[in-house]
Amino acid sequence: MRRTMLGTISALAIAAGTLVAAAPAQAAPALRFHSTQYDSPGKDTRSNTSLNAEWIALVNTGSTAVNLSGWKIIDKSKTYTIGNVTIAGKGGKVYLHTGKGTNSKTHLYWGSGNYVWNNTGDTATLRTKAGKTHDTCKWGNKSGRTRIAC
Incomplete structure (x- = not known):
């Protein structure tokens, strides 16, 4: 009887270890690109006002806020690493403007x-802190359009 009890306890311990190992991974945040204004309205003067009228936005459709520290928004020639910014849940948005400015909770500046x-077409990539591609937003020449939903 003693051996049977020890065997049962061992089997339970092994099963418990298996259950812990098989626990599902944490779900990825419900975070994605929302929209972009890839062609600043008016003439491209490269003034800070014009540069900041070019932006890309993220939206969090999940119910939980997400800290974006270390996440990256990537263009083929440039990378922006997000600092200690938290995007609110339930539709919270964060805009990344091309020019210079003072970062806030909802507006970031690439500098x-x-x-x-690119006005003729481009791809924005959102990468996690671990470097995994989380979302992309791609556009081509939209025949006069300067802003799209991703």
Whole structure:
């Protein structure tokens, strides 16, 4: 009887270890690109006002806020690493403007003196802190359109 009891306890311990190992991974945040204004309205003067009228936005459709620290928004020629910013849940948005400015909870600034997004077509990539591609937003020449939903 003693051996049977020890065997049962061992089997339970092994089963418990298996259950812990098989626990599902944490779900990825419900975070994605929302929209972009890839062609600043008016003439491309490279003034800070014009540069900041070019932007890309993220939206969090999940119910939980997400800290974006270390996440990256990537263009083929430039990378922006997000600092300690938390995007609210349930539709919270964060805009990344191309030019210079003071970062806030909902508006970030790349600090570039040149336009980032190509008017004729481009791809924005959102990568996690671990470097995994989380979302992309791609556009082509939209025949006069300067802003699209991703």
